[in-house]
Amino acid sequence: MSTFVQIRDAGVAADAGDGFDSPAKQKAASRSAYSYRPLLNLRRAKQFLGASKFKLFLGLFALSVVILVTSRLSSWMGWNPHHPSSVSSTSRAGYTVLINTWRQKSLLKQTVAHYASCRSADAMHVVWTESEQPSERLKTDLNKIVVLKSQKAHKSNFRFYINEDYESNSRFRPIKDLKADAIFSVDDDVIVPCSTLDFAFSVWQSAPLTMVGFVPRMHWLDKEQNNVAYYRYGGWWSVWWMGTYSMVLSKAAFFHRKYLDLYSHEMSPSIQGYVSRERTCEDIAMSLLVANATGAPPIWVKGKIYEIGASGISSLRAHSHRRNRCLNELISLYKPLPLVSTNVKAVSARNEWLW
Template sequence: MASEAICENNVVPENDTKEEEITFKSLIDILSAQIETSEKEIKSTQLTLEQLKLEKSEMDKQYLPILKAPIKILMGDNSNVKLPMPINGQHCKMHSCFDFSRCSVFSGFPVYFYDSEKDLNVGETDDPSMACIFVVIVGQQINRITYSVLEKSLQKLPFWHGDGRNHILINLMRDENADIDIFGGADTGRAIIVQSPFVKTIFRSEFDIVIPPNIGKVSGDVWEELPPISPIRRKYFLSFKGSFKGNVQFQNGEQSDEQISNVENSVISFLKNIQLKLDPEIFIEFSCDTIIPGAINGEYSMCQNDESRYELLKQSTFALIISPANESYVSTNIFQLRFYEALKYGAIPVILGDHVILPYMEILDWKKATVILPKARLTEFHFILRTFTDTAMATMRRTGRYYFETYFSSTRSILDTALALIRTRLNIPPAPMVDMKSPSVFENNSYEVFKYEELNPENDETLGPLEAVFPSVKFSNNFTQNVFYHKFTQTGDPFRNYPFTPFEHVLPSESKFIGSGYGFRPIGKGEGGAGKEFSEALGGNLPREQFTLVMLTYERSNVLITALQRLKGLPFLNKAVVVWNNPAPPTPDLKWPDIGVPIHVIKTTKNSLNNRFLPYDVIETEAILSIDDDAHLRHDEIVFGFRVWREERDRIVGFPGRFHAWDVKNNAWLYNSNYSCELSMVLTGAAFFHKYYAYMYSHVMAAAIRDKVDEYVNCEDIAMNFLVSHITRKPPVKVRSNKSEVIINM
């Protein structure tokens, strides 16, 4: 009995054995998961260490200087150097008549107005001793004074210095009937003359400046006054209306009056012949009931009825402008008025006669908006125009409209452009664009960080190195001349210097391995690869960079905190910017997660959807991921979208797509969110875009659009899509929400 009892005590119950087995297996699973996590952390740390080694190597080699916005270095009175006078004032060029010593490239281009014009896109100064240039605005009164009085008035200017160096005389008269030779009889010395009409013997090429007539509003948007771009082909293919003023000595010197008369008769005869054959597509009249005074001899006067002229141009695909037969004039008021009206009303100007000077020819490529032909092409110009495709005509009309709105439409735009042209001659960059301040909702910008329990990762992939945050390089093109000039012909804002733009050119593929490798992170160190190699480097055709996440929120604190938690460990994230659209601040008990990068919560002045597109100063990267607080994207989807955006950085790249088209039946825009194989918009509730477009949206886009967004409390994403496509002429890029699927380029 005793032995049996001992045996029974040594037997382990079967239930206890199973429990221990389950416990051990659970412990093994926990340890295995910890090992897997540790291995992943080690791998990530090793990858980060490799990136740090690369950064150190680049810093040691000092490939790139540190650049910032231009610093002002101003000149004083002692910079007034003595310049040798040219043999003749008509021989003035910038090198012989302009005092560069007052205009350091670091000066910021300070401008002194004798009669101060406020709120211009120039560095205005009240201190003339620091000025680079001195501006004299000539108004309507000058037509009532003599040249001798004008000359004496100029000499009495306190900073004329005897010869008018660095003075800009701007004629802004609004009278088309004014004397053509306003400054011709006065000694203007070294001063640069800026006006619409010019006699050939007075105009100094690459020194004086031809501007459009000052007949628009003082400042402000003019889009309501302009006809739509479409239809491309209008009622009349070509139009012209005017009455020739001739039978007077032209004093051309190179051609006799008889030769000139024969040419003009040929023009009239040929155009009438075209009209007879192609009526009603051609509208041409060589007579007026009443005319606008002011045409010079040898020029076609304009007919008096303004409204009939405007309506004719609105119905014309092309507008014929015949340059003055009297070639002793390179620009006249009437010629410039015809040109101004054609651009305004969308009739592509066709200039017959190539001796005239168009406004701002030094910085604007007029061949993109205008057809310019010598009169010798008279018999061929109609055939040439017929070869233009709808696409070509739309491009020219759109370019002409941009030139008009930006450089012609108001007194302010004319002044801004003339001064920007002079600044560009001097290789001085525009004033830098100022970012929007980002006040924090927290006092001293501090808040309590709470260590939440980490959310389960949605995948175990290594998506990229976890680097220290770093900003994008700013103002890298401060003094790049070709960039200066390109800005004037590219849709956008030519009057400000932006920290960066999405239009950077790409280096040849081999350059990153032959001396130009600063910042590049090629896949597999240049050998390519997939999987492991792809995840370890950002790759692409541009140097490494990061993105800023901008999240708009309103009264959804719990949703916001959960969305922020999901960002922890996201590669290439520079910081998270929360736009707090709620007038009430966050509650003190709200616990903010530690996501490994800074979180900046911005206090807004009002609840507006436009706030999500403000160019905040805390956004230090070119790339912005705009995302709603209730949008849920996995890390791999975000990183994939970022990689795609880096190769399409001038476009919106994102996830939720929409479709729009013109509804012919209802004569309105059609918009829907139905599933479609063709998409034309990407919503900014989950999309990457360049910070440059935040500047454009907030400062350049018509204010009426932002007002409409506030009125509807909606449609800001539509506005941004139209804006980007308007600037680039490209659609957005839709990225599928599964990285194994393809990208759709629309």
């Protein structure tokens, strides 16, 4: 055993003395050491993490690489699968934007300009509910805006829909010669980005008989006396706290055009009378109508919307009391209660980091 050690040491000594410090040998030695560094690092990592943890680490690393490559592949190849704008293709119909306006001419121009730029907007109708008729100058200006802002060869069909009785039910009067089944009902002070609107439209296409919107509201049973239930109307903070909703407001929502006919011709005259007197309940009435027809909840779409201009009637102190009273009055005309609560929310996975 000692002889072997002496022979090995002698060999090393011989190598050391036989030109080991020459440039060629130094370069070869450095290459050899460098080539083994990755393997040495892997061995050290394996010893540090342990066999099972090391395999998990490698698996996660490989998965990260795959996700990165696939996410970049679409941009490298010019391919964008399932883009929201695909709903505007000729094989699929667009939607009609139904704008409710009241004494906000400057906001109306801004709103019309925005929705005219949305490619899937097939038509635009402004529901005019003021006693004073719109001027010819305003009509001309809005038509020019639609032509200027439209981004497709076929310009959006633009019309004023003037109601002589200028009351809340006028918002949901039937409209003749509509080509699209989808109605996007929106207030004149609400802006929804076109990409967000296209996503909501695709959600509605998957469930065209329900309401699909951006402004969720809820109801809950507060108390019951003498077999009479009293319900509370919950705004956004109630939805956020409870995690449920049962309505989406027509200030920014899709629904099928057939509900315009049902609202005007099939809904109880007593409901229409109450809405006409109160002037703030037509959105609740429409939610009840659709829920009663489908027996299903609406769908809330997650997405940013922007309210322009000054605060509306919802900022008034008496608004909450009026909404509670309106909800209970309208519910009393339905037996049983048609509203269905849900906690489902439609979210575009393209805009989320985690599923």
